[in-house]
Amino acid sequence: MADAEPGHARPTFDLREARAILARTPVVLDTWLRDLPDAWLAATEGPGTWSPYDVVGHLIHGDRADWIPRARRILEHGEALPFDPFDRDAQFRESAGRSLPDLLDEFARTRRQALDDLDAMALSEADLDRRGTHPALGAVTLRELLATWTAHDLDHVMQIARVMGRRYADDVGPWRAYLRIINGIGS
Amino acid sequence: MADAEPGHARPTFDLREARAILARTPVVLDTWLRDLPDAWLAATEGPGTWSPYDVVGHLIHGDRADWIPRARRILEHGEALPFDPFDRDAQFRESAGRSLPDLLDEFARTRRQALDDLDAMALSEADLDRRGTHPALGAVTLRELLATWTAHDLDHVMQIARVMGRRYADDVGPWRAYLRIINGIGS
Numbered sequence: 001m002a003d004a005e006p007g008h009a010r011p012t013f014d015l016r017e018a019r020a021i022l023a024r025t026p027v028v029l030d031t032w033l034r035d036l037p038d039a040w041l042a043a044t045e046g047p048g049t050w051s052p053y054d055v056v057g058h059l060i061h062g063d064r065a066d067w068i069p070r071a072r073r074i075l076e077h078g079e080a081l082p083f084d085p086f087d088r089d090a091q092f093r094e095s096a097g098r099s100l101p102d103l104l105d106e107f108a109r110t111r112r113q114a115l116d117d118l119d120a121m122a123l124s125e126a127d128l129d130r131r132g133t134h135p136a137l138g139a140v141t142l143r144e145l146l147a148t149w150t151a152h153d154l155d156h157v158m159q160i161a162r163v164m165g166r167r168y169a170d171d172v173g174p175w176r177a178y179l180r181i182i183n184g185i186g187s
Numbered sequence: 188m189a190d191a192e193p194g195h196a197r198p199t200f201d202l203r204e205a206r207a208i209l210a211r212t213p214v215v216l217d218t219w220l221r222d223l224p225d226a227w228l229a230a231t232e233g234p235g236t237w238s239p240y241d242v243v244g245h246l247i248h249g250d251r252a253d254w255i256p257r258a259r260r261i262l263e264h265g266e267a268l269p270f271d272p273f274d275r276d277a278q279f280r281e282s283a284g285r286s287l288p289d290l291l292d293e294f295a296r297t298r299r300q301a302l303d304d305l306d307a308m309a310l311s312e313a314d315l316d317r318r319g320t321h322p323a324l325g326a327v328t329l330r331e332l333l334a335t336w337t338a339h340d341l342d343h344v345m346q347i348a349r350v351m352g353r354r355y356a357d358d359v360g361p362w363r364a365y366l367r368i369i370n371g372i373g374s
Contacts, residue, residue: 012354012355012357012358013355013358014224014226016224017224017226017227020223020224020227021223021227021351024218024219024223027218028215028218028219031211031214031215031218032211032215036207036208036211037201037203037204037207039201039204040204040207040208134361134362137361137362137364138361140360140361140362141360143358144358144359144360144361144362147355147358147359147360147362148355148359148360148362148366150352150355151352151355151358151359151362151366151368151369152366154348154349154351154352154368155348155352155366155367155368155369157344157348158345158348158349158352158367158368159367161341161342161344161345161348162341162345164208164341165337165338165341165342165345167199168199168200168334168335168337168338170199171199171200171330171331171334171338172331172334172335172338173327173328173331173334173335174321174324174325174327174331175321175324175327175331175332175334175335175338177324178335179335179338179339179342180342180345180346181338181341181342181345182338182342
């Protein structure tokens with residue numbers, strides 16, 4: 001079964017390396033965003049897009065409702081019981097009215113708990129090859145789930161940098177031509 | 188003269204806000220990258236592209252050779268004396284053989300010095316309207332230079348996240364469709 005698993009052919013993924021990224025994300029965001037002027041924290045890329053504040057709430061919800069629950073679902077039910085769908089807008093209800101420092105504190109807690117839960121699973125390489133069922137994408141492996149959790153953290157760090165950088169799209173004047181964060185060239 | 192300056196029409200830029208981003212970048216990178224497994228630090232997006240390690244060296248060189256020296260050039264010479272060209276590959280000579288922790292320590296120092304120098308300039312709004320000459324882009328204002336310094340930091344934070352996230356381009360399996368950091372859609 002392991003050989004039939006798509007990600008197995010190029011074994012970039014390493015659980016210890018992935019965990020190193022996952023453990024750092026809350027402290028990176030805390031260092032970066034806590035006490036930053038509101039103009040940065042509330043910035044978006046336009047209607048319907050997320051601010052840095054929104055992203056922190058989304059990461060909290062993912063730690064609670066997505067990654068570890070889905071890993072457990074794979075270990076307990078394999079492909080038989082599909083994952084519950086993930087609500088990508090949950091943070092707009094759950095974070096409403098809360099301060100960013102409060103959310104950062106909570107993200108530190110949810111991530112610590114999630115990593116404790118991950119460690120307690122004591123996953124073997126064979127476990128990482130186990131499959132579950134994504135409600136839209138179909139068969140996925142536990143390894144793919146954990147690689148996605150890691151890349152998803154980095155995706156949202158990238159998003160926060162991009163959202164904040166694009167605030168200065170006009171302010172940089174002619175330098176716009178050199179700044180990929182603003183002109184999007186090569187992204 | 189201020190009214191003729193292109194960035195002046197949309198006054199997003201605020202020196203105090205920009206400084207808040209500039210002051211955080213070294214500690215964000217330290218928190219994120221120090222002691223991270225080498226596989227992340229040495230990752231690139233292919234031949235000729237930069238690793239997170241390379242980016243830190245580039246930011247150090249920018250603090251030394253680019254932003255503050257150019258701000259001084261504007262204040263001292265206005266448009267009369269163009270900026271010296273910036274060497275975008277200097278870090279490959281200057282960082283050679285140095286450890287990442289050593290570079291992170293140096294970036295903390297160069298940035299602290301650069302911000303001390305910036306503060307000592309005690310720039311007024313009228314100063315921010317002053318113009319210099321970029322060797323390739325022509326007339327630019329001091330405000331545009333400082334907005335670019337800020338966006339440039341964020342551009343490279345974004346780059347580091349992107350480079351690391353794309354290591355897992357294959358490992359995420361079918362989730363690739365959902366991860367903008369990998370599929371590039373909408374960037």
